[in-house]
Amino acid sequence: MTEGTELAELRQEVRGWLDANAPTGWRDSNDDHEAFAQSQREWFAKLVEGGYAIPHWPAEWPGGGRNLAEQKVIYEELARADTPRLLLSFVSTYHAASTFFECGSQAQKDRYLPKILEGETWCQGFSEPNAGSDLAALKTKAERKGDVYVINGQKVWSTMAQYADKCLLLVRTSSDGPKQAGITYLLMDMKAKGVSVRPINQIQGDQEFCEIFLDDVEVPVEERVGEEGQGWAVAQATLASERGLTLMELSYRMRGALWRIAELIRKNGLEEDAGVLRDFGHLVARTDSACAIADQFLRNRIDGIERVGDASIVKNTYSRVLREYSLLGTRLGGMEEQYRAPITFGDLNTGNWMADFMNSYAWTIAGGSEEVQRNIISERMLEMQREPKNWVVS
Amino acid sequence: MIELNELKDAAQKAFPADQLSPDRDESWKLIAEMGWLMLPVPEELGGLGLGRDAATALHFELGRVLSSAPLITAMFSVQVLCAADKLANKAEWVERACSGEFITLNMLSNDVTLNDDGTLSGPLYAVPDADMASHVIVFVPGLSVLVPLDTDGVTVTERPLWDESRRLFEVTLEKCPVDRDLVIAEGDRSQEIGLGFKAESLLALAADSLGGATATLEMTVEYLKTRKQFNRPLAMFQSLKHRCADLKTQITAAEALLWSRAADMDASLADMGALKALAADVYQFVTEEAIQLHGGIGLTDEHQCHLFMKRAMLNLSLGGSGDELKERTGRQALAAFAAK
Ligand SMILES: Cc1cc2nc3c(=O)[nH]c(=O)nc-3n(C[C@H](O)[C@H](O)[C@H](O)COP(=O)(O)OP(=O)(O)OC[C@H]3O[C@@H](n4cnc5c(N)ncnc54)[C@H](O)[C@@H]3O)c2cc1C
Numbered sequence: 001m002t003e004g005t006e007l008a009e010l011r012q013e014v015r016g017w018l019d020a021n022a023p024t025g026w027r028d029s030n031d032d033h034e035a036f037a038q039s040q041r042e043w044f045a046k047l048v049e050g051g052y053a054i055p056h057w058p059a060e061w062p063g064g065g066r067n068l069a070e071q072k073v074i075y076e077e078l079a080r081a082d083t084p085r086l087l088l089s090f091v092s093t094y095h096a097a098s099t100f101f102e103c104g105s106q107a108q109k110d111r112y113l114p115k116i117l118e119g120e121t122w123c124q125g126f127s128e129p130n131a132g133s134d135l136a137a138l139k140t141k142a143e144r145k146g147d148v149y150v151i152n153g154q155k156v157w158s159t160m161a162q163y164a165d166k167c168l169l170l171v172r173t174s175s176d177g178p179k180q181a182g183i184t185y186l187l188m189d190m191k192a193k194g195v196s197v198r199p200i201n202q203i204q205g206d207q208e209f210c211e212i213f214l215d216d217v218e219v220p221v222e223e224r225v226g227e228e229g230q231g232w233a234v235a236q237a238t239l240a241s242e243r244g245l246t247l248m249e250l251s252y253r254m255r256g257a258l259w260r261i262a263e264l265i266r267k268n269g270l271e272e273d274a275g276v277l278r279d280f281g282h283l284v285a286r287t288d289s290a291c292a293i294a295d296q297f298l299r300n301r302i303d304g305i306e307r308v309g310d311a312s313i314v315k316n317t318y319s320r321v322l323r324e325y326s327l328l329g330t331r332l333g334g335m336e337e338q339y340r341a342p343i344t345f346g347d348l349n350t351g352n353w354m355a356d357f358m359n360s361y362a363w364t365i366a367g368g369s370e371e372v373q374r375n376i377i378s379e380r381m382l383e384m385q386r387e388p389k390n391w392v393v394s
Numbered sequence: 395m396i397e398l399n400e401l402k403d404a405a406q407k408a409f410p411a412d413q414l415s416p417d418r419d420e421s422w423k424l425i426a427e428m429g430w431l432m433l434p435v436p437e438e439l440g441g442l443g444l445g446r447d448a449a450t451a452l453h454f455e456l457g458r459v460l461s462s463a464p465l466i467t468a469m470f471s472v473q474v475l476c477a478a479d480k481l482a483n484k485a486e487w488v489e490r491a492c493s494g495e496f497i498t499l500n501m502l503s504n505d506v507t508l509n510d511d512g513t514l515s516g517p518l519y520a521v522p523d524a525d526m527a528s529h530v531i532v533f534v535p536g537l538s539v540l541v542p543l544d545t546d547g548v549t550v551t552e553r554p555l556w557d558e559s560r561r562l563f564e565v566t567l568e569k570c571p572v573d574r575d576l577v578i579a580e581g582d583r584s585q586e587i588g589l590g591f592k593a594e595s596l597l598a599l600a601a602d603s604l605g606g607a608t609a610t611l612e613m614t615v616e617y618l619k620t621r622k623q624f625n626r627p628l629a630m631f632q633s634l635k636h637r638c639a640d641l642k643t644q645i646t647a648a649e650a651l652l653w654s655r656a657a658d659m660d661a662s663l664a665d666m667g668a669l670k671a672l673a674a675d676v677y678q679f680v681t682e683e684a685i686q687l688h689g690g691i692g693l694t695d696e697h698q699c700h701l702f703m704k705r706a707m708l709n710l711s712l713g714g715s716g717d718e719l720k721e722r723t724g725r726q727a728l729a730a731f732a733a734k
Binding site for chain 1: 636671720728
């Protein structure tokens, strides 16, 4: 598509900035966790300085207030220049920020939003061993004692918790009534006494997520978002940002990484293989449709006409196309891909195809699994009847 | 300026969802009366000069009701006439076409050649509704021309389709003279026109497919909500819900691409081909699933499932096969991501 002059200028500007500032060689150093975290921090600080870290934030923030078309240009250029995806600050700039913008008190906004730009990182402590898809069944307990909540329990699958300064924490403050009604949303300091973190080894050799153990951890009452017992509604704001906004960036990143398949086709001399070209052509169309649906979703959200289930469609589209992308790469790479090669932390389209394939499950499982999204689409959008509640399992 | 939503509403009123495959000739009259054929015609030629999204909205709505009127073909040929630079009395031709004189053209390739004596010979494949057309537009390298179907040397043979809501003919030319007054364009210009509107017909087929897929899924979900087995609505079974959710996801994502391509004036022929291939695949899968989800009734002639399924199968092939179109997209992408 030919761009209007303003967008074309922005593209030139971003490209020029990236020529001077994009990190190089980060893929080689990234199989070392500390080096990875360090390079993530440096790259985030640079992006903040350049004004490209938070294009989706409101305009009063430096680098914020970009419209959709501008965001797209920025993400496309970041992907094209093969810059690292901001995994370490992902939860901070999306989940935490959206939660503050939508539900935070003024004091919380003033305290935490500027800190995010200074590099303070957040993790998300929602899931528990027995509360995954059924998140509202969470049991981590918080007892009010004067001005603090005292917390005991365990969280799991918390992305980047090993590096996080703060945690978006869901706790149970009451066991009465429906399970959603007893949930409260807290902001926890990861350095507080009684917090311990244990990284989990993943199948591709990464340690993206962690267990968090909470043993009499004290969180001041003013660190609560919303009222006691209203945490479920606040959590929806956090989750909505994950299902909607982030997918625009990721879809365009995937599109920007299609050259990796082209390169693989050339490397393996498959340029005239009709079957391979078809599969590639189909993937291109699927990727374009993932971008189109992410675009449409954000336009609808801005126009206030988002429907329940829309975000689920966006997520299930992106996550499936991501799987198809990495699977095609693995297939085209052939035997070569079966030799273990160093992985690149934090990126979904790295060109280490086996690792990318394994990593693609992150999007069909995390943030509400593909099956859970199907439930939402069928029951809430297509209005197919729900099963009776409260099955008794003997 | 007509709003897209108004156009959709008008289309839904004229072609209500509960009347599938309405009579072709009456539909055609209605379409001409509504002035739809003028939508893409530039204002200086007496049309409305609307963008591609307007036509796309109509094709989508007509796809929903399995319209049997040849609107896709007609819009293609009207636009070819508008782009003509050699045609004598062009304005009059455009007006004739807009007011309901049907001019057809082939939806698949042709094997027509320009003979040394300047006449045309050879077959045109998949020519829609030639029985109601006055002329066929013939493209041969370096020339496009209107050929009256009642000329000596033209034979028109219907080839009945499984999809009875569409009618296709094979038109064979045997030493048909080229009337200089009926020449549309020559040289590169002719080629350019043909390819330009070929892209639009692919967009139209994608819209038709996704309109049909949408209707098929709605019908299927409705059925599952009302049909009871094991003392509960079938819709309550999660295995069926999830299949419907996947169909909805596939349709919605493909539809997002449809509207974005409709608005993208720089989309290439390969881009439109990729869209059509994707949309036709989705339509095919939705209709395949629809029959399965209906059970036995889905196999009966009297139920509507098979009507959509047959249209979907036809759309897989019309305008070029998925294999061909996807390969072209792959080639284009390979070239776009040139070696570093
Ligand atoms: C890479 C990654 C990062 C993550 N990051 C975080 C994080 O930062 N913070 C955080 O709190 N959590 C995080 N999670 C956790 C994530 O939210 C959960 O894994 C997810 O909600 C699924 O829960 P579970 O793993 O317990 O699976 P389960 O809920 O046990 O599900 C197992 C299987 O059953 C299916 N299933 C479950 N319920 C239903 C149902 N009702 N109908 C049909 N099928 C069903 C599921 O789809 C799945 O296929 C992360 C997960 C991953 C993979």
